Amino acid sequence: MAKKVAVLAVNPVNGLGLFQYLEPFFESGIAFKVFAVAETMRIKSNSGVFLQADDVIANLKGKEGDFDALVFACGDAMPKFSENAAKPEYQDLLAILKAFGDKGKIIAGHCVGGLLFDITGIASGRRLALHPFVKNAVKSTMGTDEAFVVDGNIYTAQTEKTQNLLIPELLKVLK
Amino acid sequence: MAKKVAVLAVNPVNGLGLFQYLEPFFESGIAFKVFAVAETMRIKSNSGVFLQADDVIANLKGKEGDFDALVFACGDAMPKFSENAAKPEYQDLLAILKAFGDKGKIIAGHCVGGLLFDITGIASGRRLALHPFVKNAVKSTMGTDEAFVVDGNIYTAQTEKTQNLLIPELLKVLK
Numbered sequence: 001m002a003k004k005v006a007v008l009a010v011n012p013v014n015g016l017g018l019f020q021y022l023e024p025f026f027e028s029g030i031a032f033k034v035f036a037v038a039e040t041m042r043i044k045s046n047s048g049v050f051l052q053a054d055d056v057i058a059n060l061k062g063k064e065g066d067f068d069a070l071v072f073a074c075g076d077a078m079p080k081f082s083e084n085a086a087k088p089e090y091q092d093l094l095a096i097l098k099a100f101g102d103k104g105k106i107i108a109g110h111c112v113g114g115l116l117f118d119i120t121g122i123a124s125g126r127r128l129a130l131h132p133f134v135k136n137a138v139k140s141t142m143g144t145d146e147a148f149v150v151d152g153n154i155y156t157a158q159t160e161k162t163q164n165l166l167i168p169e170l171l172k173v174l175k
Numbered sequence: 176m177a178k179k180v181a182v183l184a185v186n187p188v189n190g191l192g193l194f195q196y197l198e199p200f201f202e203s204g205i206a207f208k209v210f211a212v213a214e215t216m217r218i219k220s221n222s223g224v225f226l227q228a229d230d231v232i233a234n235l236k237g238k239e240g241d242f243d244a245l246v247f248a249c250g251d252a253m254p255k256f257s258e259n260a261a262k263p264e265y266q267d268l269l270a271i272l273k274a275f276g277d278k279g280k281i282i283a284g285h286c287v288g289g290l291l292f293d294i295t296g297i298a299s300g301r302r303l304a305l306h307p308f309v310k311n312a313v314k315s316t317m318g319t320d321e322a323f324v325v326d327g328n329i330y331t332a333q334t335e336k337t338q339n340l341l342i343p344e345l346l347k348v349l350k
Contacts, residue, residue: 015194
């Protein structure tokens with residue numbers, strides 16, 4: 001039976017990255033719910049298009065058990081992550097990543113996603129694909145130059161430009 | 176100087192296809208405006224996410240001169256095109272395609288886009304990449320099995336899965 005996925009979308013989110021997960025999920029009959037990593041469900045793409053998420057990340061707390069997998073959709077919100085990390089939505093993001101990781105659920109992400117998986121300790125000892133800018137910032141994981149990496153329950157792509165190589169692997173395990 | 180692009184998004188639109196145009200345009204400094212092929216600016220992706228276009232297609236009529244290029248973002252609206260063709264938004268779509276084509280402007284599209292370029296006569300004698308289901312339906316053009324085709328001012332990709340191969344060619348001429 002197809003699994004149910006919580007998709008986390010930062011604000012702004014890279015629309016290409018986001019829909020590279022959503023459209024194949026839809027076409028494969030994989031259920032998902034999009035959570036805005038924001039105070040409101042209305043977020044925008046890097047390219048400036050307003051998108052309506054299904055809910056806000058605050059409402060995912062305590063409901064991790066409703067989902068089999070978590071996907072992190074990166075975007076232009078992330079270069080400012082360090083200065084915004086104290087905001088409730090980012091604290092929720094880190095707590096939720098940790099909750100999914102601690103339960104050994106499937107976790108996928110691209111670009112800076114790998115750095116968050118590293119910070120939260122949920123991919124400890126795993127190999128990751130992640131943006132070259134943050135490759136050397138990881139500590140508990142092993143950053144690589146690969147286009148995509150599957151290591152245990154952790155699925156990562158270097159950027160949205162290589163995400164198309166990761167998606168078939170992700171679909172195999174979510175279908 | 177970068178060109179300005181009118182992006183037409185059907186309702187529902189394939190979000191992966193749409194943002195495969197928009198994010199690279201944004202990253203390359205190419206100006207664009209998204210027009211919903213619908214009565215309202217609020218449309219949704221195939222995958223069910225609501226998106227806010229910048230305007231509706233009716234308001235593009237007579238303003239073709241404001242844009243250097245037109246992009247057609249296909250979606251799940253299109254399998255029902257023939258039964259909806261009489262609706263104002265689809266009549267506007269065909270008229271606007273023809274207006275851009277008659278002026279020799281750059282025109283790009285994927286999936287069923289090529290069939291619309293064929294119907295409107297704006298790609299007469301040109302080779303096209305388009306969805307295999309409609310390849311044999313074209314009359315004024317030459318349908319191919321290629322992943323993408325650039326022929327004169329007409330840029331086409333077979334589906335959103337091969338669109339990534341077309342985009343670099345499109346960026347070259349729009350930058």
